[in-house]
Amino acid sequence: MEFLVATLTIFVLAIFVGFEVITKVPPTLHTPLMSGSNAISGITLVGAILSAGTKHTTLTEVLGVCAVVFATINVVGGFLVTHRMLAMFRKK
Amino acid sequence: MPLSIVNLTYLLAAVLFILCLKGLSHPRTAVRGNLLGAAGMLIAVAVTLLDRQIISFELILLGLAVGSALGALLAVKIQMTAMPQMVALLNGFGGAASVLVAGAALIETHITGAEPTRQLTISIAASGLIGAVTFFGSLIAFAKLQELVSGNPILFPGQHVLNAVLVLAAIGSGVWLAMEPQTATPYWVVVAVSSVLGVTTTIPIGGADMPVVISLLNSYSGLAAAATGFVLNNNMLVIAGALVGASGIILTQIMCKAMNRSLTNVLFGGVGAAPVTKSSADAVYAGKVKATSAEEVAMLLETARRVVFVPGYGMAVSQAQHAVRALATMLESRGTAVEYAIHPVAGRMPGHMNVLLAEADVPYEALKDMDTINPLFPQTDVAIVIGANDVVNPLARTDPKSPIAGMPILDADKAHTVVVIKRSLSPGFAGIPNPLFAAGNTLMLFADGKKAVNDLIQALKGAA
Numbered sequence: 001m002e003f004l005v006a007t008l009t010i011f012v013l014a015i016f017v018g019f020e021v022i023t024k025v026p027p028t029l030h031t032p033l034m035s036g037s038n039a040i041s042g043i044t045l046v047g048a049i050l051s052a053g054t055k056h057t058t059l060t061e062v063l064g065v066c067a068v069v070f071a072t073i074n075v076v077g078g079f080l081v082t083h084r085m086l087a088m089f090r091k092k
Numbered sequence: 093m094p095l096s097i098v099n100l101t102y103l104l105a106a107v108l109f110i111l112c113l114k115g116l117s118h119p120r121t122a123v124r125g126n127l128l129g130a131a132g133m134l135i136a137v138a139v140t141l142l143d144r145q146i147i148s149f150e151l152i153l154l155g156l157a158v159g160s161a162l163g164a165l166l167a168v169k170i171q172m173t174a175m176p177q178m179v180a181l182l183n184g185f186g187g188a189a190s191v192l193v194a195g196a197a198l199i200e201t202h203i204t205g206a207e208p209t210r211q212l213t214i215s216i217a218a219s220g221l222i223g224a225v226t227f228f229g230s231l232i233a234f235a236k237l238q239e240l241v242s243g244n245p246i247l248f249p250g251q252h253v254l255n256a257v258l259v260l261a262a263i264g265s266g267v268w269l270a271m272e273p274q275t276a277t278p279y280w281v282v283v284a285v286s287s288v289l290g291v292t293t294t295i296p297i298g299g300a301d302m303p304v305v306i307s308l309l310n311s312y313s314g315l316a317a318a319a320t321g322f323v324l325n326n327n328m329l330v331i332a333g334a335l336v337g338a339s340g341i342i343l344t345q346i347m348c349k350a351m352n353r354s355l356t357n358v359l360f361g362g363v364g365a366a367p368v369t370k371s372s373a374d375a376v377y378a379g380k381v382k383a384t385s386a387e388e389v390a391m392l393l394e395t396a397r398r399v400v401f402v403p404g405y406g407m408a409v410s411q412a413q414h415a416v417r418a419l420a421t422m423l424e425s426r427g428t429a430v431e432y433a434i435h436p437v438a439g440r441m442p443g444h445m446n447v448l449l450a451e452a453d454v455p456y457e458a459l460k461d462m463d464t465i466n467p468l469f470p471q472t473d474v475a476i477v478i479g480a481n482d483v484v485n486p487l488a489r490t491d492p493k494s495p496i497a498g499m500p501i502l503d504a505d506k507a508h509t510v511v512v513i514k515r516s517l518s519p520g521f522a523g524i525p526n527p528l529f530a531a532g533n534t535l536m537l538f539a540d541g542k543k544a545v546n547d548l549i550q551a552l553k554g555a556a
Contacts, residue, residue, distance in 0.1 A: 018338025030443030053146030072159020
């Protein structure tokens with residue numbers, strides 16, 4: 001259980017970091033913050049790559065590749081659309 | 093590559109994610125923040141590809157290529173009016189990835205014969221639960237936003253009981269998995285039950301509460317990634333997931349506060365389910381509503397020194413943002429001051445109106461939030477309400493029994509003249525009549541938003 005407690009510690013501290021870092025976000029940035037943070041949640045991609053590449057069984061490989069596709073859409077779509085929105089805000 | 097280098101790179105990625113969110117919460121640093129996040133993701137993926145456990149790259153590269161192409165296509169092609177749907181879908185995909193990765197991790201233990209630890213089985217169950225709720229909740233949110241299903245709350249008797257039973261069943265099958273980790277069946281039961289739960293908890297929530305739901309699903313997608321981090325014992329996933337979880341919770345809180353409702357009320361309240369009674373509407377509107385024409389409004393605008401637009405979801409529906417911008421430019425060239433009053437929950441996601449108006453090249457400085465613009469309405473000659481209803485309903489201030497009682501509203505009614513562009517007197521999402529439409533200083537311009545604004549532009553040209 002030590003692993004669990006250690007990981008839980010990091011999890012709780014990271015939530016507090018998140019709260020502290022994102023204080024007073026202005027309304028204009030609500031959507032970009034959401035789509036940008038959403039892209040970060042695609043970090044599951046890292047796990048997906050490992051499942052897809054280790055070739056334990058065909059089943060894990062298939063699950064992994066599907067996860068890679070989903071997570072990559074999440075990551076690429078999220079960061080790109082955020083960039084597109086922010087570029088709109090910038091131009092005068 | 094030594095494990096310590098891999099983990100140090102993951103640490104660097106985690107730091108970049110923190111800087112990304114910090115940057116994204118300030119206008120001047122937002123672009124850089126987003127790029128830092130993308131850089132963090134890139135190095136995390138790159139170092140993972142160098143992992144020596146990986147023996148086959150073809151399928152990974154195929155997956156990455158397909159995902160990148162689809163993601164880029166979505167991001168470039170999506171219309172700004174459809175942004176809420178896009179965010180809903182992306183939330184869901186993150187959740188789906190967590191479900192699949194946790195499932196694969198469980199099956200791997202069966203193949204390698206490793207005895208799964210309690211931490212692993214609990215984390216796998218949590219990943220499956222949160223991920224499936226996120227995926228199916230997001231699909232329902234998407235379907236509602238895309239109007240594939242009704243945007244109204246869908247309520248049925250015993251809903252809360254059913255949801256409670258589903259939650260218990262999901263947790264119960266999680267415990268079953270912890271007891272019998274040698275088979276994958278309990279895991280797929282967790283996923284199946286949670287999928288149903290995702291549908292039944294999102295379906296009762298109505299269209300105008302979507303900003304809350306999308307923020308909450310955003311938070312869930314982060315928690316799903318964090319749970320996957322517990323499965324893989326990967327701190328970077330835990331940190332990244334926790335950050336996203338926190339960011340989603342912050343937005344959820346902002347949205348709830350802007351509606352003066354608790355999260356519980358949004359999730360379980362089913363506001364707007366009761367249809368407006370005709371008699372109550374008649375009592376408010378009968379004989380008091382003054383319809384106007386584009387020409388009459390154009391005459392008002394000709395002499396106005398200060399005009400404020402109050403946009404709502406209706407502006408998005410009729411795609412009127414470009415026409416509004418054209419009208420504003422015309423007014424400004426005649427020396428009229430033009431501003432936009434943005435309610436935090438106007439539209440279907442946090443910041444929806446800001447994105448739409450930015451797309452139409454409205455300068456950032458002209459968009460005013462509620463606290464800034466409200467004291468200025470008494471000095472405003474004409475307030476043009478386009479596609480907004482509940483967020484300008486004075487009942488929120490005056491009627492403690494109304495469903496929107498206490499909700500902070502835009503004080504458009506305090507302007508000298510209020511012009512409401514609307515197709516009919518139909519109620520807004522809260523399902524109640526709006527006394528603003530019958531107020532002495534209000535003129536109703538009954539038309540589609542885009543057409544009405546274009547008519548105004550023509551009328552102004554004709555007058556000039």
